[in-house]
Amino acid sequence: MVDSTDITEKTEQQLQALSEALESGTLHHAKGMLNALHPAEIAHLLESLPSHERLVIWPLVSKDLEAEVLINLGDEIRHGLIKDMSPEQLVEVAEDLEVDDSADFVQSLPDSVIDQVLHSLDSQHRKMLESVLSFPEDSAGGMMNTDTITVRPEVTLDVVLRYLRLLGDIPKPTDHLIVVDRDNRYLGILALSELLINEPENTVEDIMDDQVTAIPSDMEDNDVAMVFEDLDLISAPVVDGNNMLLGRITVDDVVDVIREEADHSVLSMAGLNDEEDLFSPVLPSSRRRAIWLGINLITAFMASWVVSNFETTLERVVTVAILMNVVASMGGIAGSQTITLVIRSMALGQFARNNRWWVFNKEVMVGLFNGLIWAVVVALIATFWFDDYSVGLVIAAALIINLIFAAASGVAIPIILKKLHIDPAIAGSVILTTITDIVGLLAFLGLATIFLL
Amino acid sequence: MVDSTDITEKTEQQLQALSEALESGTLHHAKGMLNALHPAEIAHLLESLPSHERLVIWPLVSKDLEAEVLINLGDEIRHGLIKDMSPEQLVEVAEDLEVDDSADFVQSLPDSVIDQVLHSLDSQHRKMLESVLSFPEDSAGGMMNTDTITVRPEVTLDVVLRYLRLLGDIPKPTDHLIVVDRDNRYLGILALSELLINEPENTVEDIMDDQVTAIPSDMEDNDVAMVFEDLDLISAPVVDGNNMLLGRITVDDVVDVIREEADHSVLSMAGLNDEEDLFSPVLPSSRRRAIWLGINLITAFMASWVVSNFETTLERVVTVAILMNVVASMGGIAGSQTITLVIRSMALGQFARNNRWWVFNKEVMVGLFNGLIWAVVVALIATFWFDDYSVGLVIAAALIINLIFAAASGVAIPIILKKLHIDPAIAGSVILTTITDIVGLLAFLGLATIFLL
Missing domain, CATH: 3.10.580.10 (CBS-domain)
Structure with a gap:
């Protein structure tokens, strides 16, 4: 029987018990509780602890569960725990695991010890392991076990x-x-x-x-x-x-x-690495996330550069500065909706050469439709706010243009990235919002320069 | 043996064959190919077709596969296919399915026919079905089958x-x-x-x-x-x-x-409904996506209203209008990274009362760290671009403030939403970016008004 019907509640109680044991120094208590759990559950708990507490709790895990706990942890957390283990201990872990897990474990070790560990394995283990290691990790061969009857x-x-x-x-x-x-x-x-x-x-x-x-x-x-x-x-x-x-x-x-x-x-939609962990220390987290912020900074400055070309317009019609963000942001949302659906259909194998054109037309129609509806709303708000219908007309036109572009880019970008063998889940959204920002700003500021000056 | 090692390729060939059959009118050909597949594969193919082609292909599916194909389809697509079926046909489908699937199927029917279908089932089926239907669909009771030995x-x-x-x-x-x-x-x-x-x-x-x-x-x-x-x-x-x-x-x-x-x-990260389907017709798609665009429009106008309070600053220092977007967008990215990790850890049961404070502090430190790093970069670019170091200092300060706020909101928003029983995956990101937009603009325009006028 699972004691509690709410897993979150259960983890919370276990975490609470662990921290109390840590604070009061009654570690033998924590040890008993911990080793009564399934290895995957122990791994969950370890992942929920800040790294300094993790290092205190890890030695409490009993030797015969160690291997199974390690394989259930994320790579980075595992590295933190095994970096002080001797090659002999690593060999024991590798021998305790099923052959596919053992292969994953060995592949995740630092290059300097992989050979040492492989050579120390008994010959039966080594042979099985080598047969799995000869396949890419993300192929059927790399996933398989050799325990067939x-x-x-x-x-x-x-x-x-x-x-x-x-x-x-x-x-x-x-x-x-x-x-x-x-x-x-x-x-x-x-x-x-x-x-x-x-x-x-x-x-x-x-x-x-x-x-x-x-x-x-x-x-x-x-x-x-x-x-x-x-x-x-x-x-x-x-x-x-x-x-x-x-x-x-x-x-x-x-x-x-x-x-x-x-x-x-x-994770990749938010520009995060698969290894990113809420409980990692500050420095590695900051470093990993900095990359995405840097890429975003480049695209933000590209948008700023577009804006800077319309300095005169901005100086003369301050309304334009106030409203320009609306057009860009609506394009970003509409484009994200399209690109998310396209990437998902690609992953499910549903997005094929012969329905692409239909999807492209359909998404552009959706863009046009929503462009028209929200253009009317935006135009009315802008007209009443600034008591000037010409601003309303300009922002409405820019919105329609941007939503159509957003839909078209949402379909085209994943197709192009896939042809270039770039993962659309990682690079797609940043390219998309760069386009919707630039097209939105160009359309709005351009039309404003023509009609409002 | 699976003929091709690439599933996408395989689906593409099957879709190609289906469209050719449709165009040339040789439907018996398509029928043979279709019914040699597993019901889940037929469902995949149907989902990959635009809705008008789907309606042509559906009658080709043989009667004894119908029930299994239907249960493998998304709710909306299923509704499209069964709306012309008689209650008797629906009863046959319900009787052909395992009891958990049968329960899902019956629950997805229009209210007007549910009772009719339930009453037409033979008594053994009805009894089993009612035992499963008495549990919520998303509980263990609603997932279970009664085929125990x-x-x-x-x-x-x-x-x-x-x-x-x-x-x-x-x-x-x-x-x-x-x-x-x-x-x-x-x-x-x-x-x-x-x-x-x-x-x-x-x-x-x-x-x-x-x-x-x-x-x-x-x-x-x-x-x-x-x-x-x-x-x-x-x-x-x-x-x-x-x-x-x-x-x-x-x-x-x-x-x-x-x-x-x-x-x-x-899907919810992009503001999409679980039922959204790349191959739905234009009108239902537009309607569903319009809601999220409307919500975004409100937040975009809130940001515009903040900007409108600094009209004088914008008129006098056009640089501010050019750069204000950078601060807001960097905050949005940093905040999304934090909120994504927090929501994921919540789902995995790793985010508990006793590590919340640690996580909050850690994320704020990450925000401060990345704020400092990118503030220096932004300040240098702004200073050289506009040949004015005071603009650089103002944007640097605003960026640091916004990244710290973004991190704090990224942790706090999901906690608050969960307390209010609102799904953070749906509402979290829009609230977050509203905050980062407003804080970013307020900080930058406010500091600019104080120091640059």
């Missing part, structure tokens, strides 16, 4: 059942055994549920499913996640180009991929 | 094995049977893998695991997802307040919750 098609279920009892241990989660021929070529799967409901005299071949998806080792991790989601898979075999069985991917790792992908989208 | 602790594994063969069908995914007493009280689980590796003479009690998490029916769906992620679960029993077994939740539904939650974060 394989059976031959010609044996009976009775033999399989006896084999499993002999084995005495089935890795979690296993929903099917994998059927291969004598050359280890993938043939199909034998679901445990089929094994349980069919008569033991049947052969594997009789009841195996040979229509089931095997994942090619070079498939990207996001695509693997989509296959798992679409087909509601628990585990899936991974094969090489010759259909040879290499390993298997399990749904728990797929869930991690989905969570990471989601995190990446949200 | 239960066993008693006193029977032997041999009896269980024979019972399963008799049953002849095990619902997917099943990784364990649920052990209950004669009153249906939850006792523990019996993993299928344990059932397979242990000798048939053992009793269920001997090998069952009674330490395993049962999910209370009132737990929120996001919390359920976190439990599944932390403990790497495939399925979990759901119990009521008296520990009575109600049903079970499976990982495929958890994956959907995670994906929806992620989608919600990304």
Whole structure:
């Protein structure tokens, strides 16, 4: 039973207990509480602590949970905790983990110790690890485990059942055994549920499913996640180009991929690094965030430069200075709406060559529509505020122009960035708002110069 | 085997084939291709089509896939497709689905037909459905299925094995049977893998695991997802307040919750509704997005009103009009970085009462730090550009003030909104940028009025 139905509440109580233990010095108390938790929960708690408290709590984690806790932490936090560990201790951690986690762990180590750790592993571990390390981290090969249980098609279920009892241990989660021929070529799967409901005299071949998806080792991790989601898979075999069985991917790792992908989208929209952590010390945080502020500064000065070309207009018609921000900001919002939808549809594989033109036209129409509606509102407000309908007309025209441009850029920018192999989630929004700022200011100040001077 | 390792490429080819079939009128071709796909894949394709093409393709989907395709579509798209279906057809769909999906489907129907559909269901279906419908949609009770297989602790594994063969069908995914007493009280689980590796003479009690998490029916769906992620679960029993077994939740539904939650974060950051769809018609899209533009218009005019109070300053020192946007926009970026991290940590349950003060101080320090660094840069640029160091000093001071305010607001706003039970992901960023705009403009124009006039 989970004690509390509110997880946030539960974490809060645990954090409270930990800080009290820290303050009162009764660490053995904290130790008991901590090690009764699941490693992922311990990792959550550690991530919720400021870094100095984290270093005090970490040694309380019992040795046999250490490896699982470490792999559940973000890279940066993990680095902070392992930097004082000896290569021997790191080898122990690597050996305690499943092979895919072990590969991730070893890859995240400083280059100087990776070789040392790899060489100190026992040969079976090293061999398995090297087979996974030979694939890119974000491919099916890099996600897979090698803990497959394989059976031959010609044996009976009775033999399989006896084999499993002999084995005495089935890795979690296993929903099917994998059927291969004598050359280890993938043939199909034998679901445990089929094994349980069919008569033991049947052969594997009789009841195996040979229509089931095997994942090619070079498939990207996001695509693997989509296959798992679409087909509601628990585990899936991974094969090489010759259909040879290499390993298997399990749904728990797929869930991690989905969570990471989601995190990446949200963080990169705010110009944050995937490693950014609310509980990092001040200096590394400041340094990482400074980059995005710097990029924004360049675009802000570009907008200022546009404005500076209309000095005379600004000096003569102060209303223009008061209102210019409205046009730029409305364009930014409308453009963000479009670019967010386009980037999301791209990630879901829904944005293809043959519907692009339709989407472009549609978004431009939406821009025109909302441009017209809000132009009327803005024009009325400006006219009444400054008692001058010509200001109202100018700002209305500028708003329509900018909203159409915003929609068009929102569709075009991700397409162009993708062609250039730049992640649109990271670079898209800053380019977009630069365009909407500049177009909005140019349109409004330009029209004002022509009609209001 | 998945034919292509690139899912986007694959979807693109399928979309291409569909449009060609549409244009050439060879719909039987498209029909064959479509119905060879998994329902979730058909749903993906339908979502990638503009609405008029969607209506042409939909009738090609074979009757026995209809229900599964419908449940994989977004609410709005589904509504578009079922609005011409008769209540009898809707009942068929509801009966074809698993009970949790069936509940979601029925809840998404127009109020006018819900009762009619519920009454036309056969009594067994209706009873199951009503048990799920009695829980909120976003709770464990609303996520669960009632397809549990239960066993008693006193029977032997041999009896269980024979019972399963008799049953002849095990619902997917099943990784364990649920052990209950004669009153249906939850006792523990019996993993299928344990059932397979242990000798048939053992009793269920001997090998069952009674330490395993049962999910209370009132737990929120996001919390359920976190439990599944932390403990790497495939399925979990759901119990009521008296520990009575109600049903079970499976990982495929958890994956959907995670994906929806992620989608919600990304979309709401851009002021988009969860139902917003790149392929919706122009009018509904325009209407939904107009709301956010309207809210933004109010905040933009608030900023304009602040500026209008400094008319004299603007008229006399045009440099101020040229540069004022820089201060406001840097504050917006810095504040967004902080608020994004805070909202994310809140969702992960990491942001608790006892680390709030630490986080607040830390973020303000980051704001001060980056304020100082970029103030120097901005001051130098402004000084050289306008050949006037006093402008440089004023903008530097305003930038530091705004970045500190941005950091403080980034931490405070989500806390306050959460207390008021308002989703910070939706309302947070617009409130934040309103504050950073106004504080930035006030600080810069105010200081300019004091020191530059």
